[in-house]
Amino acid sequence: MRSFDYSPLYRTTVGFDRLFDMLENSVRSDWPPYNIEKNGENDYRITMAVAGFGLDEVELVQNGPELSVTGQRKPDQQNREILHRGLATGNFKQVFKLADHVKVKAANIHNGLLSVDLVREVPDELKPRCIEIGSEARAVPLQDSGNKQSIDSEPQRKVA
Structure with a gap:
């Protein structure tokens, strides 16, 4: 993943602090990885790799045409020193349009x-x-200034 240095932009802009904070702390759209499968004419499956997340740490919410999958890790209760962190530990939110x-x-x-x-x-x-x-x-009544006609009959003609 690339990391950008926004510090030169801080010097030339005023009032955009929140925007740069959002860019620096943005959620990765490619994590966690997922597959979307079609299992039948009307059956689908989304499979997401959420290793390390428990049942109580993942939430699914369907709100109209959106399915939101959110992962919130609970704080680590063990006091341990991690020498190398290779496993992803961040929270995530993925929204699917249904x-x-x-x-x-x-x-x-x-x-x-x-x-x-x-x-x-x-x-x-x-x-x-x-x-x-x-x-x-079938005869269908037509409204024509009080005269009722049918589709099967000829219109009445006045002879002068």
Whole structure:
């Protein structure tokens, strides 16, 4: 990961401190790594590598078309000195945009992988339906200044 030095910009800008703080402390969008799979016509699965996070440290929230996965580590209670930190220990938040009518069916953590099963459930009233076409000719009343006509009949003509 690249690290940028924003100190020269601090000297030439006023009032942008918060922006530079956000850039320096920004959350990585590529971590934790994840896969999105299509398991059927309406079945999907998101698999995220969340090694080291417990069940009580990962939260899934679906708010309309957004699925938010947040990992918040609890503070380490053990007093130990770490000589090399190679494992990622930071918090994360990943937001997925879901299509219409996609809902979370199940979620579980196994061997450091969070699996979120999704299903698209389109309501019956929104599904395409076949409409039967009849062959019987029917008279349809038309509103024309008080005269009712039918589609099958000829219009009345006045002879002068």
